[in-house]
Amino acid sequence: MEMVPLKLVTIVAEPVLEEQLTTELKRLGARGYTVTETRGEGSRGIRASELPGESIRIETVVSAEVADRLLAHVAKQYFPNYAVIAYVSTVEVVRGEKYV
Amino acid sequence: MEMVPLKLVTIVAEPVLEEQLTTELKRLGARGYTVTETRGEGSRGIRASELPGESIRIETVVSAEVADRLLAHVAKQYFPNYAVIAYVSTVEVVRGEKYV
Amino acid sequence: MEMVPLKLVTIVAEPVLEEQLTTELKRLGARGYTVTETRGEGSRGIRASELPGESIRIETVVSAEVADRLLAHVAKQYFPNYAVIAYVSTVEVVRGEKYV
Amino acid sequence: MGEILRQNLLSPVALAFALGVVTKLIRSEFSLPKDIYTALSVYLLFALGLKGGVELAHAGAAAIAWPAAATLLLGCITPLTAYATLRRLGKFSIADSAGIAAHYGSVSAVTYIAAQTFVKGMGAEPEGYMPTLLTLLESPGIHIALAIGAMKTAAPDRDTRSVLHEVLTGRTMVLLVGGLVIGLLMGEKNWQSIAPFYDSKGAVFKGALTLFILEMGIVAGSRLGDLKKVGPFLLGFGIFMPIVHGALGAWLGTLAGLSVGGATMLGAMAASASYIAAPPAVRITLPEANPTYYLTASLAITFPFNILFGIPIYFQVARWLHG
Amino acid sequence: MGEILRQNLLSPVALAFALGVVTKLIRSEFSLPKDIYTALSVYLLFALGLKGGVELAHAGAAAIAWPAAATLLLGCITPLTAYATLRRLGKFSIADSAGIAAHYGSVSAVTYIAAQTFVKGMGAEPEGYMPTLLTLLESPGIHIALAIGAMKTAAPDRDTRSVLHEVLTGRTMVLLVGGLVIGLLMGEKNWQSIAPFYDSKGAVFKGALTLFILEMGIVAGSRLGDLKKVGPFLLGFGIFMPIVHGALGAWLGTLAGLSVGGATMLGAMAASASYIAAPPAVRITLPEANPTYYLTASLAITFPFNILFGIPIYFQVARWLHG
Amino acid sequence: MGEILRQNLLSPVALAFALGVVTKLIRSEFSLPKDIYTALSVYLLFALGLKGGVELAHAGAAAIAWPAAATLLLGCITPLTAYATLRRLGKFSIADSAGIAAHYGSVSAVTYIAAQTFVKGMGAEPEGYMPTLLTLLESPGIHIALAIGAMKTAAPDRDTRSVLHEVLTGRTMVLLVGGLVIGLLMGEKNWQSIAPFYDSKGAVFKGALTLFILEMGIVAGSRLGDLKKVGPFLLGFGIFMPIVHGALGAWLGTLAGLSVGGATMLGAMAASASYIAAPPAVRITLPEANPTYYLTASLAITFPFNILFGIPIYFQVARWLHG
Numbered sequence A, B, C: 001m002e003m004v005p006l007k008l009v010t011i012v013a014e015p016v017l018e019e020q021l022t023t024e025l026k027r028l029g030a031r032g033y034t035v036t037e038t039r040g041e042g043s044r045g046i047r048a049s050e051l052p053g054e055s056i057r058i059e060t061v062v063s064a065e066v067a068d069r070l071l072a073h074v075a076k077q078y079f080p081n082y083a084v085i086a087y088v089s090t091v092e093v094v095r096g097e098k099y100v
Numbered sequence D, E, F: 001m002g003e004i005l006r007q008n009l010l011s012p013v014a015l016a017f018a019l020g021v022v023t024k025l026i027r028s029e030f031s032l033p034k035d036i037y038t039a040l041s042v043y044l045l046f047a048l049g050l051k052g053g054v055e056l057a058h059a060g061a062a063a064i065a066w067p068a069a070a071t072l073l074l075g076c077i078t079p080l081t082a083y084a085t086l087r088r089l090g091k092f093s094i095a096d097s098a099g100i101a102a103h104y105g106s107v108s109a110v111t112y113i114a115a116q117t118f119v120k121g122m123g124a125e126p127e128g129y130m131p132t133l134l135t136l137l138e139s140p141g142i143h144i145a146l147a148i149g150a151m152k153t154a155a156p157d158r159d160t161r162s163v164l165h166e167v168l169t170g171r172t173m174v175l176l177v178g179g180l181v182i183g184l185l186m187g188e189k190n191w192q193s194i195a196p197f198y199d200s201k202g203a204v205f206k207g208a209l210t211l212f213i214l215e216m217g218i219v220a221g222s223r224l225g226d227l228k229k230v231g232p233f234l235l236g237f238g239i240f241m242p243i244v245h246g247a248l249g250a251w252l253g254t255l256a257g258l259s260v261g262g263a264t265m266l267g268a269m270a271a272s273a274s275y276i277a278a279p280p281a282v283r284i285t286l287p288e289a290n291p292t293y294y295l296t297a298s299l300a301i302t303f304p305f306n307i308l309f310g311i312p313i314y315f316q317v318a319r320w321l322h323g
């Protein structure tokens, strides 16, 4: 199995941001993403939607460079006012060249 | 991007345990968590709810020390009798100092 | 906490493949798996189901050897014609000997 | 009896249940989405509560006193008989015995509805305040059985009070009690305006019931494979315990002054085993109790037995008791 | 007034709402699945639109001209009064003031339905074309308030046009406007064939409404804890602003020629605060606005106030204005 | 014909579909939750089955023999004509041709319901046992087309038997066949008690149908963008193949003794393309077949064509064939 080491960026955010976030991450270089509906609790306790506690988790497999760009963008644009958490890990991807 | 290396603890468990688990992990030092509804199959095949196969996945980003505490607690309290799996990995977190 | 380093294999695929994939990964040595319903967008943009954009994410904690087998199987069997992404990372698992 | 049984087995409720079971037997993937299943149960419980409240406003407090006492008595007796039977005769562990007893000490709302549909079809109109009795029977049995379990096993370090709180504030109690109070308060005219939607005589109720029972059949069918795991004793228990409790319920109901229809329904309630409120409560307070035992007994044995055969039996018993 | 109030508080709508709130007060976990909540709102909105379209076909364009003008006027005035009150008297930040104003400048469809149910129960049949007015009041107030916010704060680098697009093509607009057009086109005979399902007089509508309101009570109840976070000014605002807007709406409606029922409903619409369309639009365009403020005011203060007390008040005002 | 067409285009079904398409054209985010969509289809299919079973009990086995034979014949012919047309004239690959043919050889239950609603509106009451024919047409076409595909391409190493099992035990078959059997068994009196909920003449059925069709419009609308990807041949195929199959169905139905209404419905069934059972079966057994082709043809071309224009055409054909 030829595997390519890439970055898996995970962003948990308010549902209202889904469209914006996915549009922006494609613009910043991601080739795809996966969205899961979740619920959670954080330190800020912002309950910004009608039905409290719901969030979305966006995961995207990208190159290290794109990962940096994404995280910098999220930190600057969304951290100040929105309930968001973002982290990155390294994964080995099958046919990973597709996602670079 | 200043990133902080932290631990991502993942616990997949029976839905009935959600409230207990989240209460306990906050008590043990987690600053937040994200819950996803999943389904699955394991080696024990305990089907403890009316609708079989459903589980919840709880993810929490914590310091290494808190991660140890959480996993020890889960292993002691839940492994003997419940359908549970728990694992931990390292992630780089944006503004990670918030979660310590 | 005695932790065992194992592989966490993640496969995001078209929902129609769920039954096949889970059957096959048990045959190839996985002791369990967790399935989450997700939605996503990829490079191929195959929209193979009535309701477009839905996928499933299958996660399974396995030994390195089984991980290799799984990924090779997915690459050969599903990559050519299906919307699939697969990657692997290392996780420390509580009572990990159970999953080998 | 044969004719009554035949009629019951050809009722939409029994046939829908059978279809659900067959769905699983042919290994079909089909089932109702979980949220739809929840919504149907919300609707059915709320409808029961509302109608019960309206009827309660008509009945005097005096009329309901004896039936209520009989019901509470059943709530205390049935978990004990179930526990003793399992522990003494069945040689089950304390946790398993208490866990199963919690289910049989409580009540299944769908069995209640099936019994109501049945006795009405038989022309034996039950008392209007039956939903109040349903509410009374919901939780005492669970508490008693869990208390036995807690006393006799090492006390778990979980907060049992939070579990009791969950039972008392669960979906079933909120909708039944809440519906009762709303029904009591809103008055006949307001009830008339919403009755076509909520009345158990109406089209929506009967339609929702068949769909719900269809899914119950699927859920029960998916546990049929576990029948061989639970052993012959539990199989017998799942059939004979309901007959004993059902006869007891019909008898106490008759003593308390209930009509044939009402006594049948009280019998069915006593005979039924909870599968919504009890399982999570037991799972949390008695972790060592094997869920396969209590879920299989409750869902795959007693529920089908009551729906298909038990209710007509309790009806016969009630008729016989009424002379 | 006392009797009217009593009647309203004992209506199924008010009681279902109260049950929802109580559900949260006793810290129950119960709530309707989200998808069911969505489905109920889809049904209610579509039903409103369809019926409104059928009635619109009957009414001439002339008949609706003045009421429509009054409605649009309300859509322009109410966000401004709300903004000015919050900014000047309440000393709220620009973003918070504009964010809250966007909610009060728009309209809550459930409040609309509750008002309709109320005036019909009072025998004051409203004009059939009221859903058209509901549609007209939905978005102008949001746009005006967000425009104020955008002008007065640093322009965000998000695409405001896409937000406006979302408001205009959201669930509420699609179903109301779509329903109106279908109702207009399909003709009386087709309407008759589906009316038992969609007509607000019918069983399905009233049943769906109570279940929806029950969940609204749960949602509102889950925000009660935030009441102490928002401070006394917003608490007062959430009650007195509706009264002012409600009286204004009833007055403009009366001037425009609406009946007592119609004027009451226009008052309730003006008095109500949006909680479906406005929150996401405000969240995206005014990130600094605190969601706790606008959601608590809209859901936990103004909505209950209108449902329980406001509507009977606007009705009295409308009656008094009609002499 | 013009008047019939106009009537059809202004029917609630056609208008709800159009609203769904428009929803997508204005790029609205609105759609029904998936579980609600599923629940609506479960209800509609079960309702069809139940009513069909009740009617089947009335009809003799003799009455249905010839129509059943005609239906099975259509199930064998239509996948072959579709395959041949696509492969020979359209120069599609074997996998693509077989994949699309599997869809056109099966049947769309919603098109069936739309045809039923249409002919009843036209006063041409169809035979009561039509749901039985729907059941018969569901799977043969899929099996035949997949068999062609399997024979002519390298046999995949997947278990084709498990795919056939899935088609035969899918939601559609369970609910239709299960409903038929229940309807057959339960008898007229039981049917009457649930008929207001399930009967296609009733309010619930018609309301559920419009909501379901609204979502179908959204699903079809979301595939409109793919129309330019599939090329002009498939576009023409998606319109002319249904006309050919529809005329064939109406003709065979007439020969088999069906009334104008029944022959129209058999025509619509033959003309329709499956989009629930066929897609997953094709996706698994013929991975190289392009889903964009078969889903766009079935959902975005043939389904709208049949709903809006096809059904009135087959009705005219059936009337003409009946002299």
Ligand SMILES: Nc1ncnc2c1ncn2[C@@H]1O[C@H](COP(=O)(O)O)[C@@H](O)[C@H]1O
Residues within 6 Å of the ligand: A012, A013, A039, A040, A041, A042, A043, A044, A045, A046, A053, A055, A082, A083, A084, A085, B030, B031, B032, B033, B034, B035, B059, B060, B061, B062, B099
């Ligand atoms: N430590 C954490 N681990 C996992 N998820 C978290 C954590 N903190 C916050 N979250 C998620 O991020 C969302 C917003 O958190 P916050 O901005 O801290 O209020 C929450 O709803 C959680 O879903």
Ligand SMILES: Nc1ncnc2c1ncn2[C@@H]1O[C@H](COP(=O)(O)O)[C@@H](O)[C@H]1O
Residues within 6 Å of the ligand: B012, B013, B039, B040, B041, B042, B043, B044, B045, B046, B053, B055, B082, B083, B084, B085, C030, C031, C032, C033, C034, C035, C059, C060, C061, C062, C099
């Ligand atoms: N090897 C595994 N990989 C991923 N998830 C697992 C694995 N084993 C078990 N699980 C999850 O943990 C739950 C309980 O497993 P068990 O206790 O082994 O029966 C299952 O329902 C799965 O969701």
Ligand SMILES: Nc1ncnc2c1ncn2[C@@H]1O[C@H](COP(=O)(O)O)[C@@H](O)[C@H]1O
Residues within 6 Å of the ligand: A030, A031, A032, A033, A034, A035, A059, A060, A061, A062, A099, C012, C013, C039, C040, C041, C042, C043, C044, C045, C046, C053, C055, C082, C083, C084, C085
């Ligand atoms: N770079 C990526 N990161 C995360 N998920 C992806 C990525 N690319 C594709 N996916 C997921 O895999 C599915 C199929 O992608 P594809 O085969 O590239 O069209 C999508 O629906 C996404 O859920």
Ligand code: NA
Residues within 6 Å of the ligand: D078, D103, D104, D105, D106, D107, D108, D245, D269, D270, D271, D272, D273, D274
């Ligand atoms: Na019982």
Ligand code: NA
Residues within 6 Å of the ligand: E078, E103, E104, E105, E106, E107, E108, E245, E269, E270, E271, E272, E273, E274
């Ligand atoms: Na307003």
Ligand code: NA
Residues within 6 Å of the ligand: F078, F103, F104, F105, F106, F107, F108, F245, F269, F270, F271, F272, F273, F274
């Ligand atoms: Na066909």
